[in-house]
Structures are given as C-alpha cells and as structure tokens.
Amino acid sequence: MQIQLKDFTLAYEERGEGKPLLMIHGYPLSRALWEPQMEGLVDAARLIAPDLRGHGQSDPVPGPYRMELLADDCAALLEALKVTQPVVVAGLSMGGYVALAFYRKYAARVAGLILAATRAGADSPEGQANRDKSAALAREKGVDAIVEAMLPKMLSPKSYEAKPKVVAWAKQIMGTASVEGVVGALLAMKDRPDSTPTLAQIDKPTLILHGADDQLIPPKEAETLHAGIKNSTLQILPEAGHLLNLEQPEGFNQAVRSFLQSI
Ligand code: MLT
Numbered sequence: 001m002q003i004q005l006k007d008f009t010l011a012y013e014e015r016g017e018g019k020p021l022l023m024i025h026g027y028p029l030s031r032a033l034w035e036p037q038m039e040g041l042v043d044a045a046r047l048i049a050p051d052l053r054g055h056g057q058s059d060p061v062p063g064p065y066r067m068e069l070l071a072d073d074c075a076a077l078l079e080a081l082k083v084t085q086p087v088v089v090a091g092l093s094m095g096g097y098v099a100l101a102f103y104r105k106y107a108a109r110v111a112g113l114i115l116a117a118t119r120a121g122a123d124s125p126e127g128q129a130n131r132d133k134s135a136a137l138a139r140e141k142g143v144d145a146i147v148e149a150m151l152p153k154m155l156s157p158k159s160y161e162a163k164p165k166v167v168a169w170a171k172q173i174m175g176t177a178s179v180e181g182v183v184g185a186l187l188a189m190k191d192r193p194d195s196t197p198t199l200a201q202i203d204k205p206t207l208i209l210h211g212a213d214d215q216l217i218p219p220k221e222a223e224t225l226h227a228g229i230k231n232s233t234l235q236i237l238p239e240a241g242h243l244l245n246l247e248q249p250e251g252f253n254q255a256v257r258s259f260l261q262s263i
Helices: 031-040 067-080 094-109 125-141 143-154 157-162 164-174 179-190 219-228 249-262
Strands: 002-004 009-015 020-024 046-050 087-092 110-116 206-211 232-237
Touching (some): 020 031, 020 067, 020 094, 031 046, 031 164, 031 249, 046 067, 087 094, 087 249, 094 110, 094 179, 110 249, 125 179, 206 249, 232 249
Parallel strands (some): 020 046, 087 110, 206 232
16 A cells, blocks of 8 residues: 655555554664564554655655654654554664654554664764665665575574575565665664653653664663563573564564553
C-alpha cells in the first residue's frame, strides 16, 4: 500500500485489527523486516509497518534526514490512516532511535514502547567518523557495498553460519534501500541527539528486547535502557543477534504478544 505524504510517497503494510502497533524498521532495512511479526501477530493487534523514506518501496527522497523527520513521517502515516487512539510504537535499532524521537514529540499518542536491539546514547566521535566513511562508500560504490560490509554483523555468528535462508533474507531486505536512503539515514544517525535524558521521562509501559549475541549494539545498551525507564521490562533472547525478530521470531512474537495483552 502507498500513501502520499507532503514530500514523498510512503509505502506501508497494514494487517489485523485492534490495538494499533506501529513497527519501525532499522537501517538499511525495510518493512519486510517485520514479515515474521506480520504473520505471527496478525491476530494480536492492528499492525502498521512503514518503509521509512529512502527505504524499501518508499520514494528515494534525498537527505538530510533527522530522527524527528522520520518520526513525523510515522505520525503523518497514522493520521492518514485515521488512527486516533494511542499506539504501541515498536522500533528496531535505528527504528528505536525513531521511536524515542516519536516519544519526545508525540508522547500523548503513545500507549507503550517496544525498543528492540537499540540504545539511548548518541554516536561517539569515532562512530560519527564511521558514518561519514559509510556514506562515502555508499555514494561511490552503491548500496551493495554497504550490505556486504554489514551483513555478517547483522546476525549472530551462529545464525550467520547455520541459517542461510535468514542470511539471504536479510541481504535481500538490505539491498532494497536506495543510496539516498542509506546516506540520509547515516547522517541522521550521526547527528541524532542523546536520548538518555528522555528515558527518565518515559512513563508508558516499555518492553526492551535484545539479542544476546548482538554484534552491532551490545546487550549492555539494553540494560542501560531498562535501568533508565521506570516502567520497563527487559528480555534478552538467546541465540539471536541484531536482527533478533528474524532470528528468533517465536520468542520475539511471544514477548510482544504478552506485552500487548498487558496494556
Ligand atoms: C540499525 O540496524 O538500524 C543500525 O545498525 C543502527 C546503528 O548503526 O546505529
């Protein structure tokens, strides 16, 4: 499905009914990331999954992007779909940065948060320099070069060895991002604000999920989120890396289902 927003056409998927659950993918991914949740949780909520600008089938809008802009795109989608009740906002990795920006701007529209494989802090100077290097690589060599460099770290070492279908699937999803989307997202992540002060302001139920073997964002970041958000629960999924919802879909879905029932 597609919807015309102010400056681009946004692609999204919507399935199920009931409590709205907005699902925001990470970088450089698309809504296809949520396929196991779209299938496994269709009876549990009204699932709404956008392709962020520049990603998946949304238009390859040139940057610069900011986390607040991506959050505004999500809010515009909810308005267009006439979602008036508060939503549970789920974000994985960069999607978590967007979810925290969404909370800062639209707290009254949030019924709960699901923060998966993400963190509160901003980039270190070294991390920022790496964003610039990756953006230069994407401009010079295209998205495939980014996929090549990132893919082995997106999954746990065990999944990377033993789950070729999941590896191929992750690779395919990452390959649908545009150069504009990759560069826009990299610069938005590079300049994202430190969300640590936001954590103490969050008073909505929050589920924090993290893969025990995440090679991109270590599980201690999930513990920091848990320590900072009063009303939060933390679940570390074994044998899962950064894309824990693809690697351990049953455990992930079970945790989300129980969380949805609790609010
Ligand atoms: C993501 O998966 O969204 C990104 O790897 C997050 C990041 O690079 O900070």
